[in-house]
Amino acid sequence: MHPTGSDLRLLQVFDAVVRHGGFSAAESELNLSQSTISNHMAALEERLGIVLCRRGRRGFQLTEEGRAVHDAATRLNAALYDFSADVGSVQGRISGELRIGTLDAISDDPGNRLHMAIAAFLETARDVKVLIAQEAAQDLQQKVSDGTYHCGIGVDLSPVDGLDHLPLYIETHSLYCGRGHAFFQVADDDLNREEVLDQPFVQRGYWHNAEARQNAFHNVAATVFQIEPQLMLIRSGRYLGFLPDPYAERWCANAQLRRLGLDGMRYTAPFFLITARDKRKSSTVTAFMHAARKAWNIA
Template sequence: MQSQSRQRVLSLSLGDVELRLLRVFAAIVHHNGFSAAQASLGMTQQTISTHMRHLEERLALRLCERGRSGFQLTDEGRQVHAATLDLFGAIEQFQSRLGEAQGELSGSLRFGTVDAMVTNRALNLQGAIGAFHRQAPRVRLEIDVAAPQVLYQGLLDGSYQIVLMPSMSGLPAHFRAQAIFSETQKLYCAKGSPLFGIPDESITDTLLEAQPFAGRTYMPDRQICGVNFGWAAATPHMEGTLLLLLSGVYIGFLPDHYAEESVRNGKLRMLVPGRMSFEDPFYIAYPRERPSRAAETLSQAIVRPLSDEFA
């Protein structure tokens, strides 16, 4: 049976249908499950399941196990996924080089970033995207907003060609990571919190430690600004943190630019800004060896205004 399966894989011709099914499979693996991949694919879970069944029938292989125990790749599924990433990488490299030979960038560029970037006026990511399009109008730009740990893994496995994210320690040497700015994180609470009406001078570390704290899933549970916060909730996204704070139950850190409007309209209050503040460095990262020209062009569009500002 195994030799027959291998024969069918070897004889499989890759057309548009097979490529489409493989892209669905790659998205499922990237998001670690059928339901998690629905939003990015724009498909119902039933449609995704049908596509996967068709792919497995064409390959004569069981690629993954799904059910009450969760999503998990089979050994064959891991091999097919690795080959799929190689295939898509080769296709994109061909498209990129063809565009270069024709004197114009083309193909697609997958860019991953964390959330809450629109309100960062110092970064002006939307302006950089506009500049990138003017330089490379034929490149299809695909933007994915994801948690830092997802972006990091996606950069390693080729799901993203370029990422913008904090905390890039431990990145392998064959990737280039350039620090481009620091985001100021401050501590906030909302109406309903017992700290909302207490003057800053009366808020002690002990009082802060007694409050339910909303942390980040990618941050270790350790002292922040010298305080041992009582972690009671966690989320990878700034919007998730904001929702937790607006419940009136939790305190937590947010980028000052992202919290600004909620502070202005009286929904949030900054706590002890003189002590409860830290800088979160951000990096732009992409492969060091043979990066796509599109990735380099987007990186330059993001970095250049910041370099000019601080020159």
């Protein structure tokens, strides 16, 4: 299949439907009626010769083929923006799209200066469309490697070939309990380490080694893959868990969380600007990297 202009439009409709989880939910973004969206989807399925999605009592569902086509369409859309950036560079201007992947729960950290980097970047790149997406820690590096994102702001979780990591800042994590927990009113000096380690603990599913798990809690009772659901479980008063200190600070201030001040119950997470090493960097990406260095005062 060699996509035509009309094919690209159909793929844009398909992408909106997938992102919104159905035809009716995509109406506002596309400014099209449900019947028109349905006709577009039927035309795309006929063009491809496959069924992309199903609608029924269970709601909107992608088929396996639909997921594969959507992944391909996402890569195609990214390539089109990169082409626009390359042409803009030839014309002597910075244009196209800048795609940045970030982790969740980082906006409260004073060490996170992404907003400053974007402000500096847009001083010279006003025509660039900026896309920032929250990504799971275990997926961020791979998605920078495969071109889903031009760069990522995150941790070096596991080795991925072909990536560069520019150190930006250090995030600290401590052990917390919620207001309803039995330890909430217990003074730090009265806490017993073994009793703490026996408490129901919520871990992050992307931790791979003993150092990251911290202190080998005996009762891993819940698993999460992002900070926000971890906070909810800790606030329930039924679990202990590690949280980024800047993120937890506001909850401690209104007495919803408490940091347990046991020795060793703390660790640090270095954050990096992650970029693909082997791929030619467009003028857009180069300009953002320069802005990031400026924001974080990196020579």
